[in-house]
Amino acid sequence: MQVLLEQLVNGLTIGTFYALVAMGYSMVYGIMKLINFAHGDLFTLGSYLGYTLLVIGGGWVTTTFGVWGGVVVAVLGAMLGIGIAGLLLERVAYAPVYKAGRLPLVVSALGASIFISNGIMAVWGPRFQAYPATSIPSGSILLFGDFRITILKLVTILVAFALMALIYFIVEKTLFGAAVRAMALDRETATLMGIDFRKIILFVFFVGPALGALAGVFAGLNYTRIIFNLGWSYGLKAFTAVILGGIGNIPGAMLGGIMLGLMEALFEGLVSGAWKNVFVFIILIIILIVRPTGLIGEKIAEKV
Amino acid sequence: MNRRVFAMVTLVVTLSALFAGCAGQGAQTETIKIGLQAPLTGDYAAEGQWAKQSVEVAAELINARGGVLGKQIEIVVADDASNPKDSALAAQKLIAQGLQEVIASYGSSVTAPAADLYDANKVVSVGYGCTAVRLTMDKQRPYFFRTAGRDDTQSEFFVKFATEVLNAKRIAIMHDNQDYGKGVADDAMRFLQPYIDSGQVEVVYFDAITPGESDYSAVISQLKELKPDVWFFTAYYAEAALLLKQAREAGLTTIFVGNNSVPTPEFEKIAGVDAIKGSIHLNEPMPQFLDFPESHEFLNAYRAKYNELPGSIWAVYAADALNALAAAIEKAGSTDPDQVANAMRTMTDARGITGPLLFTERGDRKDIPYYAYIYNDQGVLELYSGQ
CATH class of the missing domain: 3.40.50.2300 (Response regulator)
Incomplete structure (x- = not known):
């Protein structure tokens, strides 16, 4: 029983990261119908930005603001930086090819992904970097039985859920959110209704990557090591989560991410690690056969 | 006459010196x-x-x-x-x-x-x-x-080390499903077979992790449940560092034994001193030891x-x-x-x-020295010397 509970908590943690990255994917897809392949790399860039903030000046941030203060500075700094990078990406890589159709957009996204990943390699080097131990909050608490969880992990989960709730609230319950959803449904009609397309794009390309950056910094803090192609495996899993939950649907991305994490942990922990990904993708295929639009994806009417 | 004798003596001495010189040079060129x-x-x-x-x-x-x-x-x-x-x-x-x-x-x-x-x-x-x-x-x-x-030397060494030095009864072997790591793990299993047959050793875990991931807590929870005495990891340092760090954070205290790709500066940096201290690594002898x-x-x-x-x-x-x-x-x-x-x-x-320097019929080195190293409390690698 305790093992099962442990694995549920483990899966929840893994799933939280997937969900955070997945939300960025899903937001962009919902509005632009574009799979933003560069999203995983923005996540990595965020992780490196947080790392840089924590190591510059011999850990000046940590010594000045304390360990938790340093974490806050690193997270906010990275979110701001990557939010701006997301806007830049939209201007440089996507805006010029909007009119060319969806395929050039996807190619441009792939190019941006390669560019960012190689840029990170050129600047920070091809080897593993490690978040400095002095900047990582230590300490753990006994959750139940002999199952320990680090305070950092707990904070990560709480912050992620709070943010996801906030985004959910903005998108589903506010007037601005209604505009975002209207834009996702039908761009032309929404524009005719007087919704400013530019404003929605700015929101999506700022908030999506910023969420990725948050996940990146927390991944660095929790797992220490970062490498230039870190975003690849997270990106792949987050994309899977998006498909699982229903693409373009924000609650779907959250649900997909957490479900994916839970499935992975339960299968790896209770059956076999070697066959984990095989199992996960079989489940994905089954779900897509039964519900092609994902778990809570809405059926999109064919445009005539 | 004196002169003649002197000349002859000179000649003989010179000649013999010449010959000697030649002989000396001959020995050196050969x-x-x-x-x-x-x-x-x-x-x-x-x-x-x-x-x-x-x-x-x-x-x-x-x-x-x-x-x-x-x-x-x-x-x-x-x-x-x-x-x-x-x-x-x-x-x-x-x-x-x-x-x-x-x-x-x-x-x-x-x-x-x-x-x-x-x-x-x-x-x-x-x-x-x-x-x-x-x-x-x-x-x-x-x-x-x-x-x-040979690549399988360390598997053989591990089995000897785990059974004779560490007295392990319950062994966990973890690889990464790739050529090298799986090879070492399979070889270890092969060398362990006699001990398994005689009931001296039980392999409680033999499985792969997915390399390149960040969170291995599911495997750690599983190991905690299985309670192995020794945990042999046969892949690369990047995953080893994360596994060990997460294991120690989760309170898993099993003896960690890494193979010869694990103890690197990156391993030390990613896992940190607290996690690596006390971990044992099998390696070719390092020159300084x-x-x-x-x-x-x-x-x-x-x-x-x-x-x-x-x-x-x-x-x-x-x-x-x-x-x-x-x-x-x-x-x-x-x-x-x-x-x-x-x-x-x-x-x-x-x-x-x-x-x-002894060799087998096929040309492999016999009784090749292999060593166990341990990270001390300062996170410095030293030769393993008993419990």
Whole structure:
């Protein structure tokens, strides 16, 4: 029983990261119908930005603001930086090819992904970097039985859920959110209704990557090591989560991410690690056969 | 008369001096030439330089003791540029010079084509940085030997270490489903089989993790449940560091044993001192920990000449390849390849920098020293010495 509970908590943690990255994917897809392949790399860039903030000046941030203060500075700094990078990406890589159709957009996204990943390699080097131990909050608490969880992990989960709730609230319950959803449904009609397309794009390309950056910094803090192609495996899993939950649907991305994490942990922990990904993708295929639009994806009417 | 006598004496003295000079020079020109094929350029250039320097130091030590069969040793170097194509060229170059014994080379895929050429031309070759099992086990090359161990040496060593030193009853073996890691894990399983059959050991976990991921907590929880005494990890440092860090954070205190790809500066940096201390790592002997009389002689001479130690054990194995050849030539009484190869297989008292130099029928090194190292409380690697 305790093992099962442990694995549920483990899966929840893994799933939280997937969900955070997945939300960025899903937001962009919902509005632009574009799979933003560069999203995983923005996540990595965020992780490196947080790392840089924590190591510059011999850990000046940590010594000045304390360990938790340093974490806050690193997270906010990275979110701001990557939010701006997301806007830049939209201007440089996507805006010029909007009119060319969806395929050039996807190619441009792939190019941006390669560019960012190689840029990170050129600047920070091809080897593993490690978040400095002095900047990582230590300490753990006994959750139940002999199952320990680090305070950092707990904070990560709480912050992620709070943010996801906030985004959910903005998108589903506010007037601005209604505009975002209207834009996702039908761009032309929404524009005719007087919704400013530019404003929605700015929101999506700022908030999506910023969420990725948050996940990146927390991944660095929790797992220490970062490498230039870190975003690849997270990106792949987050994309899977998006498909699982229903693409373009924000609650779907959250649900997909957490479900994916839970499935992975339960299968790896209770059956076999070697066959984990095989199992996960079989489940994905089954779900897509039964519900092609994902778990809570809405059926999109064919445009005539 | 006096003059004549003086002239004759002068003549005799001069002539004899001349002859003596000739004789002396003759003894010096007649050296035993031994080839060294090393990657002096290319990816492994550093290894090649260390190998060259080590072999030269070893040659100087042998020559200072009077050489082999009363002759001095001369090293002829050829560069194989760290790749199989240039390796064949380097081998042909050394063969064309009429060498009968060579030391070659670093890297299993680089060594293989050269070993074939040497073998076809009846030249004894001794590898020093090639550990693939296939080099000696796929086909018999009568003239090929190696001073380095095989990839499965560490699996065998692990089983001995875990059962005899750590007294493990419940063993967990974890690999990454890739060529190297799975190979080591499978070999460990093979060597463990007798202990499993006799009921002395139980393998409670044998599975793979997915490399490249960040969160291994599911596996850690599983290990906590299974309670192994020893946890053998047979893949690379990046995953090892994360696993160990997460295990210690989760309160899993099982003895961690890493293979020879784990203890690296990156491993120490990612996992951190708190996680790595007390973890044990199986490795080829590191030059600074070699402790045979011959090791000290060699390392002191090397340090005196280059003001540092050889950067890797493979360079030291290259020096030992020369020591093995020297001992075999001495035993055979000639440099004839057939006799030398035979002597290599049958010699029993040759000793090198890395311990006894004994070879199997197939050319593998027998009783190769392998060591366990442990990270101390400061996170510094030291030789493992009991509980």
